[in-house]
Structure formats: C-alpha cells, structure tokens
Amino acid sequence: MQQSDKLNLREIEKQLSERFKKSSDFVCKNIIIGVEEFAAYYLESLVNLPTTLSAINQAAIEHEDDSLIQKFKPFEGDSSMSLDGLSNELLQGKLILFSPEGSIAVLESEKHDISRPVTSPESENPLQSAYDAFTEDINTNIALFRKKLRSDRLVIESRSTGVQSKKKMAVVYLEGIAQPKVVQSIQEKLEQNKDKELTTVRDLLRILGHPKFALTPTYVSSELPGEMVENLKNGKVVILIDQFSFAFSFPAIITDLWSTTLDVNYPYLFQVFLRTIRAIGALLAMTLPGMYVVLNSVNPELLRIQLAITVAKNREGVPYPSLIEMLLVMLLLEMIIEATIRLPKNIGPTITMIGGILLGQAIVQAKLVSNLLIIILVASAIANFVLAGYMNTTGIRMYKYVVMLVSSLFGIWGLEAALIWITIYFASLTTCSVPYLSFSVKGKLPDE
Template identity: 70%
Template sequence: MQQTHGQNKQNIEKQLCERLKINSDFVEKNVTVANHQYKGYYLNTLVNLPATLSEINHKVQGEPNESYADKFRFERDPSLDQLSNEILQGKLVLFDIEGLVMVISPEKLDISRSVGPPQSENPLQSAFDAFTEDIDINLGMLRKKMVSDQLVIETRSTGVRSTKKLAVVYIKGAAPDRVIESILGKLEENKEQEVTTVRDLLGVLGHPKFTITPTYISSELPGEMVQNLMNGRVVILIDQFSFAFAFPAIVTDLWSTTLDVNYPYLFQIFLRTVRAIAAFLAITLPGLYVVLNSVNPELLRIQLAITVAKSREGVPYPSLIEMLLVMLLLEMIIEATIRLPKNIGPTITMIGGILLGQAIVQAKLVSNLLLIILVASAIANFALVGYMNTTGIRIYKYVVMLISTFFGIWGLEVAMIWFVLYLASLKISTVPYLSFSVKGKATDE
C-alpha cells in the first residue's frame, strides 16, 4: 500500500474514471477486503472479482492487518499512467478512504487456450506441446524443458497507446554478449514504439525492412526454442502470440532445423544435404529452363536439345511467358491451400491442380517438360526449413528467371553471385548472416 494526500488521491481517482469510463467493461465498485472497505476499479472482462475476493480473504484470515498491508506496498507514489496500465493489464486497483492505494493480481477469467499440439508444424521424434497465447504459460514451458540456473528471462513493455509485454530469454554464457546487448539495447531505445505484429518487433530491433531471407526463426515448438537457446540465440516471446522468435538467423537455417539433433548423425547430415541441394534447385530450375530453351540451347547435347524442342512443339508462347503463366497459377494454388478450410482445402487444390495441369498441356499452352520443371522446383522449395524461408526463395526465383531471359547462362550465374553477395552483406544483431554458428564455433546447430 501507499499513503497519498487526500486531495491528490481524489484527483487520481477522478482522472482514472474519466480516462477509462469510455470502456463498457470498466467497473467502479465498493468491495470489502480483510474487513476493510475499498473503492475498486477493474475490467470485468479480465478480472473474476468474486473469486479474487474469496481467495484474498481466505489467505489473510487470521493474519494481522499489518502483514496483509505489507504484501501490497509500493515503493513510490503510483501515477495515473501507472494505475491505468495496471487496470488495462488485468489488475485490480483499490482505493480506501485514508488514501491507501494498492494493486492486486486477481483471479482471472478463463479466456486463455490450454497447451495443445502444434497446428502449423509437424515435429518428428519430439514433444507435441505447442506455445499458447499466454506468455506466462509459454515461459513456464521453457522453464520446464530447460532446467538451469543459467536460463535468464527478462521482461519488457513496449508501446504507449497499446502496451505489449515481451519476454527476452537467453542462456547466460551460451548467447554471445554482443547479441544480448544489441537486442536489449534496441528494445530499450525503441520502447515507446507499438508492437502488435512481427513486423513491428523487427522494426524495434532495427532489422532491414526488405530482406529476401528472414532475419529470425519462428516456431510454436518449445523444444525447438530450447535448442536455439543452447545454440546461443536469444528468444523473444510476445504476449498473446503463440509463436516464439529466435535471433539471429544465419544461412544454415535455410536447410537445418534444431530438431535434426534427434536423429542419428549420419541421418542428420543426409537430410541437411538434401535440403541444401533443394535450395539451389528451387532458385535455379525456372531460370535454367528458360536459358536452355530460348537463350542458350547449344549448352545441351544435340539429342537432348531435340527432345526439349519437341516437347514445346505447338506451344504459341515464348518460354518466359509460358513459365510465368504456370508459376503464377501455382502460386494461386499454394495460397488457396493455405486460406481454405483444412477439411476441404487439400482436396479442392489437388483436384484443381491435376485437372488444370492436364488441361493446360492438352491445350498446347505449355509443354510437358515445363510441368516437370515446375513441380520439381515447387517440391524443392518446400523441402526447405520454415515457411518464411520458402517464401523468400519463391520470390527470388522470379528475379533469377527474368535476368536469365535477357542475359542467358551468364545472367543466371550473375544472379546467383549477387544472391551470395547480398547474404554476405547482411548482419543481424551483430552476427554476419553467412556465419555457420551464432557462437562462432562448430556445434550441432
């Protein structure tokens, strides 16, 4: 509790009511706590008042009033902004006639989703629990899986109009000091910026606005985040967000996932090699098709060049238009699969893809070879780790294809060299993107 002057206390109460009265769930009510009368202020959509009063009165029954008061004492006078934020975060604020002010963490309404299986990831040989929207539950899941006194959890609040709670998690001694200082410094420097989306968080951390590859790792699996912590990364959780974000991302995240360590070492190497080859094929196959068809067919052996030419017999469009037409149709099918309900989405898109592919070939609008190249590129694209990585590759393959159309095989090579140079120029949270380890040494990352 905090002793305030009577006049100042009345002003704070009046201003508090004026500020929050536009909310229909804001309640001002007389309550009794430990035989003392208080004026209570809270949001009935977040606070279960009867359960809160019952729990408090049960705990303090038989205790002296002084010990009860000590539990809720503030070190400084509460300001209007502080009390307003406490109410908006689901706290119960109490005033009494003597000018005593206290804030209680109440019994909350059961509006949080319980821990369940992951919805967007398919873990193999791993736990099937997933993060929820409640940040305290998420932190508890990390604590349960990482039993160590070196695990550090720091909470931050960002925003002015809409305060959002963040948690910064890292392992002391595993995460490089420069990475921790960079992230905590950016959060402190931009603490007044609103964070309601992932893009807002990246803006607060100072990440580039336009990037081909993601600068973070997102996952709803606590087990994967624990491995990221052990690999020296810093994990950030956002309240009311069911994903965690690990910083920084490096180039190996394109083809490796932390859950690979659950496999025998030989299997791990094989899987990561396959994914690395898939990343290369996903970028180059569409451009290579255009090059070998229209710009530099002399690169093929004569028998293969004749076979490719026959496959395009009767197709009225140049290779570029042909490729763009089918690639855009594939992009629409992918987006439709994501947006449609789960019970009908895969069926509709599978039937639509088969019928459309067969009809477009029979109509001589595209060649059979193009469909083979397109399907191979799509499969290679989705063999990569993480949906965000696949999206960046999906975008850049259009750039490779356009440059290859104008400059042939040399354009394809220049596009790939530029891609490597671009990745070499990226530095996320003081760590170069082309690093093979956040900690600066070879590990199981």
C-alpha cells in the same frame, strides 16, 4: 493525509472513470473487505472478483490483514500512482482499491481462465520430439522453457514496450553460451525503442533495427519449445511475446535454410543426408525455372542435339515465349499455394489438389504450356518446400523470379550472375553483429 492529496486522489478517480467510461467491462463499485468499505475499480473481463475477494477475506481471517494494509499507499503524485500508471495496472488485470482515508492499493487479482492450454503443434510437424507447442500466455511459455531446460544459466529478462498498448516480452538466453555481443545488441535496441508499439512481428523487427526489405528472414520462428531450447544451446537469443503462440530466435544464419535444430535427434549420417538434400533443394528451387528459360529460348545449344529436339517437339504448338509460359504457370501455382493456406483445413487441400490437377491437365491439352514445363514447375515447388521454415521458402520463392528474368535476358551468364549476386548479398548481411554466412552463432562449425 493532507486535504490537497485527498482532492487530487478524488480527481484521479474521476479521470480514471472518464477514461474507461466507453468500455463496457469497466466496473466501479463499493466492496467490503473485513469490516471496511472500499471503492474498487477493475475490468470484469480480466478480473474474477468473487474469487479475488474470497482470497483476500481468507487472508484477513488468518490474521494476515496487515499485509493488505501495507499495500495501501498515500497519494503523493509519484508515477505509479498517476493516472497513466493506474490505467496500465488496470489493463494488466489488477484490482485497484481506494480507501475512505484517501490511499490507494493495487492488488493482484484472480484471473478468468481465458488462456489456451498446451496442445500439440498446428503448423509444424515434429519428428522424434515432444508434441507440445507454445501458447498465447507468456508465463506458460516460460514454464515450458524451464521444464525442458533445467539450468541455472538460463537467463530470462522480462521487458515491456509501447505507450498506448503495453506489450510484455521476455528475452531468453543461456549465460556463457550466447555471445555477449548478440545479447548486448538486442538489449540496446529494446532499451532504445521501448516506447514503440509492438503488435506485429514487423514491429519487433523495426524495434530491433532489422532491414525493412530483405530476401531472407533475420530470425527463426517456431511454435516448438524443443526447437527453441536447441537454439538456446546453439548460442541464439530467443524472444517471447505475450499473446504470440510462437517464439523468435535471433540471429538467423545461412545454415537455417537447410537445417533444423531437431535434426540432432537423428543419427549423424542421417542428419548429414537430410541437410544435403535440403541444400540441393534450395539450389534447384532457385535455378530450375531460369534454367528452363535458358535452355529453351536463349542457349539451346547447351543441350545435346537429341535432347534439344525432344524439348523443341514438346513445345510445338505453344503460342508464347518460354518466359511468358513460365510466368503464367508460376503465378497460377503461387495462387494455389496461397489458397491452400487461406482456405479452411477441411476443404483447402481437397479443392487445391483437384484444381491443380484439372487446371494442369487442361492447360497442357489446350497447348498453352508444354508438358516439360509442368514437370520443371512441380520439381521446383517440391524443392522449395524441402527447406526448413516457411519464411525461408517464401524468400526463395521470391528470388527465383529474379533468377528467371535475368536468365531470359543474358542466358546462362545471367543465371550464373544471379547466383553470384545472391551470394554477395548474403555475405553483406549482418544480424545482431553476426554475419549471415556464419555456420554457427557460437563461432564453431558444429552446432550440435
């Protein structure tokens, strides 16, 4: 070891201590392994030092200390031994040792048990499926894939992204099943944007080059390993991110609105029936509010005379036009839905149910809205949540406002134009080289 290398190494030690001096869990101490003394640098929140030293000393007793000696490298100014390289290793929970002779070793350490065990899903309700869910640990999630899909065609590519905060991710797909153009598209985007920070789902979509403004999600997320395994079999690519308790499946297609991969657990006739109900629900969720405005204010002549008189009597005494009436109650419903999500689970459903019933009854008795509007609104909300996936329901919730506003201006022709426009919009979408209106990522009609 040259004297200049030793000086550079001491400077690296000093800079490393300076960089992490504001972190209370950063530890620099002298430890003894065998009969030698080393300077150890580590984060005690991530490294279980007593267990790590016990394992190292046990290896030394078993005459395997040569493997430890081989881990020490002289400082030569390479990237792995640089300040940034060592900082990254430290943040990953590794133990860095500096020997008195002026060499460095980066060792895998025993970690504290801070990972959540595999539990039942919290936000999804699997039917006739396994009750296990992804956790925040990416290695545990990969193990769940390996357990459910024992195939040598399962490809798992480990990657990392970010500069200030390195984030681990895994790209999972079935070789020979996933379309090469989809895999290549995702790989190219991840490689081109590997320096971008990844802390949220929006960051992932930005890295993959997906549109910032979209009425429909370009991915399918789930905390169910069984559902993601079926997505792999259907030719999709799954991305796992460390410290995310759910996985992302790319690309999303039109059938994801009304079908889930776990539908294959039902007999075929039941499966077709359920998917038909969801497809009808998607149509009703978009059109019912607009249809109410059309038949009340713009084109009441479309109704039979008896029904038109009944609707008119029902709205007798309501001081607002149909559009204002509908907007008022729809916004109240949106707030009730968000309150249900944000409130604690033990009181959220009770408060929102009581609030919804009391508010609905009071607002009708006060003649601010009609009884028919409440029926239409509840039917639209139920139809909306029949759809598969919360993200899909949110997109439909947004678009029904567009349908309602256009319908209030142009009547039944506006309603039809809004439906034609959403069809054209879906036809223009392409995600990971796959058109959104595809019925299968594999290029075949059935995905079962």
